[in-house]
Amino acid sequence: MPKFFLTTAIYYINARPHVGSASEAIVADVIARYHRLIGDEVYFSTGTDEHALKVVQEAEKQGLSTPDYVAKMAAEWRDIWDRLGVSYDRFIQTSEPAHHQAVTAVFRRLHAHGDLYWDTYEGWYCVGCESYLTEADLDMSTDPPRCPIHGPVQRVQEDAYFFRTSAYAQRILDHIAAHPEFIQPDFRRNEVVAFIERGLRDTCITRKGAWGVPVPPELPNAAGNVIYVWFDALIDYLTVVGFAQDDAQFARLWPPDLQLVGKDILPRFHASIWPAMLLAAELPLPRTIFGHGFWQMGGEKISKSRGDLVGPIEVADDLATRTGCRFELAVDALRYFLCREVPYGSDGDFTIEALDARYLADLGNDLGNLLSRVVAMTQKYLDGRVPAPAADGIAQTAAGTAAAYRAAMDRLAFDEALRAVWDYLRALNRYVDERAPWALHKQGDTAALDAALGTLWEGIRIAACLVQPVMPNTAQHLARQLGWDAEWTWPRVQWGGATAGARVNPGAVLFPRIESAHNPVPVTAG
Numbered sequence: 001m002p003k004f005f006l007t008t009a010i011y012y013i014n015a016r017p018h019v020g021s022a023s024e025a026i027v028a029d030v031i032a033r034y035h036r037l038i039g040d041e042v043y044f045s046t047g048t049d050e051h052a053l054k055v056v057q058e059a060e061k062q063g064l065s066t067p068d069y070v071a072k073m074a075a076e077w078r079d080i081w082d083r084l085g086v087s088y089d090r091f092i093q094t095s096e097p098a099h100h101q102a103v104t105a106v107f108r109r110l111h112a113h114g115d116l117y118w119d120t121y122e123g124w125y126c127v128g129c130e131s132y133l134t135e136a137d138l139d140m141s142t143d144p145p146r147c148p149i150h151g152p153v154q155r156v157q158e159d160a161y162f163f164r165t166s167a168y169a170q171r172i173l174d175h176i177a178a179h180p181e182f183i184q185p186d187f188r189r190n191e192v193v194a195f196i197e198r199g200l201r202d203t204c205i206t207r208k209g210a211w212g213v214p215v216p217p218e219l220p221n222a223a224g225n226v227i228y229v230w231f232d233a234l235i236d237y238l239t240v241v242g243f244a245q246d247d248a249q250f251a252r253l254w255p256p257d258l259q260l261v262g263k264d265i266l267p268r269f270h271a272s273i274w275p276a277m278l279l280a281a282e283l284p285l286p287r288t289i290f291g292h293g294f295w296q297m298g299g300e301k302i303s304k305s306r307g308d309l310v311g312p313i314e315v316a317d318d319l320a321t322r323t324g325c326r327f328e329l330a331v332d333a334l335r336y337f338l339c340r341e342v343p344y345g346s347d348g349d350f351t352i353e354a355l356d357a358r359y360l361a362d363l364g365n366d367l368g369n370l371l372s373r374v375v376a377m378t379q380k381y382l383d384g385r386v387p388a389p390a391a392d393g394i395a396q397t398a399a400g401t402a403a404a405y406r407a408a409m410d411r412l413a414f415d416e417a418l419r420a421v422w423d424y425l426r427a428l429n430r431y432v433d434e435r436a437p438w439a440l441h442k443q444g445d446t447a448a449l450d451a452a453l454g455t456l457w458e459g460i461r462i463a464a465c466l467v468q469p470v471m472p473n474t475a476q477h478l479a480r481q482l483g484w485d486a487e488w489t490w491p492r493v494q495w496g497g498a499t500a501g502a503r504v505n506p507g508a509v510l511f512p513r514i515e516s517a518h519n520p521v522p523v524t525a526g
Contacts, residue, residue, distance in 0.1 A: 001041040005253045006032055009261045009270075010049040010092065010236050013073035014058040017080055019350055020295040022312040023338045027292070027414070028260050029086045030339060033469035034409050038490045043253050045240040046081065047092030048074045051212040051229045054127050066211050070095055080313055084331055085472055090240045094233060098245060103213040103227055103235045105244035106281055111219060115164045115280040118221050121204040122157040131230065131268070132156075132204055149264075149301075161206040161215065163231065168276035169200045175275065181288050183271055184412075185345040188263060188291040195267035203273055205231040234274045238283075256286040266291035290412065293347035295338075310350065318352075319359065322516045329510055332471035333359050339414040339470050356514060366425045367463070367474075368511040373432060374456045375481050375504045381441045386483065386502035387450035389458035395495040397427050398462050402493050405466050414470070421466045428459045457482060458499060465493045474510065481507045 008028045011021055025046055032044040050070045059069035074093050081088065092099060110116050124133045126147040133153060138145040144152050173196055176182055176189065183189035205228045206215055212226030235243075237256060242249035261270045270289050278285050294301040297310065312334060320330040337355045340362070342348035378384060389395070401424040408417035435452040461484055468475035468488050479486035483502045492498060 001039060003043065003253060004032075004035040004040040004258075005043045005241065005256045006035075006045070007237050007240070007256050007259045008046040009259075009265065010047045010094065010233055011077065012052050012055065013048045013050060013070065013077060014052070014054045016073075016076055016311060019310045019312050019315065019334075019338075020301065022080070022084060023295055024260055024262065024292065025081055025086045025088075026084060026312075026335050026338055027344065029084075029088075030335070030414065030469045031258065031260075031412070032087060033472060033488075037465070037469060037488055037493075038406070042089070043241065044088050045090040045092060045237070046086065046088045047090070047236060047240075048077055048094065049229070049233045049236075050074070050093055050095045051226070051232055053209075053229070056211050057127070067095065084312055085328075085335070087472075092236050092240050094236055099232075099236060099239045100213050101245060102239040102243045103232050104216050106235050106238065106277070107213075107227060108216055108219075110163065110277070110280050111216075113280060113282075115167070116161050116205070117164070118159065119162050120157065121160050121162075123155075124153045125156040126153045134201075158208055159221070160204045160225070160228075161221070163203045163205045163273070163277070164280070165203045165273055165276045166200045168279050169196055169272075171279055172196060172272065172275050175285060182285065183266075184288055184290045188266060188345070192267050192271040196272060200272055200276070203231070204228065230269055230273065231277070234269065234277060237286075255284040257288065259286050259289045261289060261291055263291040263293055290345070292345050293342075295348050295350045297350055315352075315355070319355070323359070323514050324512045325510065326473075328473035329477065332474045333363055333511070336363065336418070336471055340418045341415070343415050344412050359511060360514065362422055363474075364511040364513060366422055366429065367467075368509060370425060370429050370432070370456075371460060371478060371481060372509055374453065374460060375506050377437050378453050378457065378504045379506055381437065381449060382453060384483075384503045384505075386457050386499050386504060387454035388499055389454040389496055390451035391496070392451075392455065394427065394431055394455050394459055397424060398459060398495055402462070402466065409469075418467075418470065421463060424459075425463055428456060428463070431459070432456065454499060457502070457504075458495060461498060462493055462495070477507070477510055481505050 006028055008024050011017065028044060028046065032042045035042045055070065056066050059066045062069060064072070070093070078091055081091070107116070121132065124135070124138060124145060125131070126133055133147060135145070138147060138153060144155065147153050173193065176193060180189065183192050206225045207228055208224055209226050212229065213232050215222040215225045215227060237259065241253040259270065266289070275285050316327060316330040316334050319325070319333060320327045323330070334355065337358045340358060341354060378386060401420050404420040405417045408414070408420065437449055437452050440449040440452060460478060461482055464475045464478040464482070464486070465488060475488070476486060481504060483505045484498055
């Protein structure tokens with residue numbers, strides 16, 4: 001089996017997840033499930049970034065020790081990811097001993113290679129970004145200057161270890177030129193190249209403090225210093241596959257095939273410091289780093305620094321309450337919306353009205369109503385028995401849909417993949433109207449009735465396979481009502497492969513109509 005190693009960024013836990021942060025984990029899960037569907041051995045990691053100063057500050061606000069706060073919040077994030085169906089293989093916490101071991105090993109290796117040196121840092125620091133910023137990054141018209149995202153910054157001066165990031169600028173540019181797939185999408189790659197060509201600064205990678213990974217004690221100036229959160233956090237991608245702990249696993253899984261990150265942390269961190277660290281450590285670079293856009297509300301990025309955080313669980317709860325659908329199907333509706341509404345990589349506007357429109361038209365009418373009609377007619381006219389499908393035009397449409405879907409999914413064009421599936425579902429709905437099984441039953445045309453309902457059953461079964469990565473709960477409900485013992489493998493996305501002995505199992509409407517208006521007051525996730 002080909003391996004596919006996939007990572008999300010790891011998330012600060014100074015608040016609970018909002019829709020924006022959840023969207024990255026959901027998309028990563030969609031990719032992981034798709035690669036399992038096509039037969040790859042998937043290793044999918046996500047987790048929490050815990051050594052940030054703002055995490056310490058939030059713990060103090062809540063009257064908790066930092067370790068107790070971190071344990072509480074990591075458990076909440078893990079629970080939310082589980083409820084959203086995020087099928088990770090490894091959930092890392094950067095405070096865990098295995099990660100400390102990996103960070104220490106990388107620090108020692110870079111020090112031994114001469115890539116670290118001791119010097120004095122003086123400049124601006126943004127606690128929200130957990131980053132040292134230059135005047136070019138800031139609004140210098142105020143006193144103190146302001147980060148464009150998080151507001152006022154601090155002036156910092158301290159002795160610290162520096163990493164020779166600048167020494168690797170040309171090698172990174174050369175790698176990007178030789179491997180255009182390294183930074184995606186294309187327009188982000190152009191931004192990264194421009195950022196690096198402006199000149200990389202060496203990176204301050206330690207701070208005074210007690211919360212974090214200590215500088216290895218045998219090195220000079222170790223006492224009282226911990227490793228800077230961004231340098232520490234990037235190493236999580238090594239930790240999750242056993243770096244400095246499980247050589248066999250590391251050799252089998254490294255490098256990552258795909259890393260998903262927000263566009264804000266792509267140029268400076270994931271496309272500059274991160275590859276420089278790997279080059280210095282003499283480790284292979286990831287195959288692709290994909291910088292995605294932001295979900296916005298009212299033209300502004302959804303973020304923890306705003307007071308109107310929209311939590312994914314709250315959104316799903318609200319939709320389930322207003323429609324009467326099961327919670328896990330409301331989660332699937334959210335997952336569908338996040339993958340379908342805008343091309344992946346671009347910014348998108350999140351509104352409940354747009355979610356409702358997708359729910360009603362795409363899920364309620366095109367998919368849910370189709371299933372209800374076909375199952376009810378099979379039960380009524382054929383006593384629930386599923387006949388063999390016809391080898392007619394729908395079979396060719398299914399094959400073309402599967403090919404288009406796979407090509408789009410391989411390009412992370414989830415909106416295109418889902419558009420192809422929904423065009424196919426609409427073709428199935430037209431087929432119902434054209435074949436009119438109720439008329440065939442009335443006429444006593446048993447052969448034509450069998451062919452029509454068998455074809456519709458098979459058509460929906462293939463659609464279930466194709467939507468499974470995006471809507472895993474919906475796919476299971478489709479299979480259950482179809483009476484199919486679901487098997488989510490690519491060979492099952494073939495016409496005529498699974499009808500023998502099937503009997504439909506009528507159930508509740510999957511996506512009932514919306515019965516009440518959404519509460520316009522924003523739900524708060526933090």
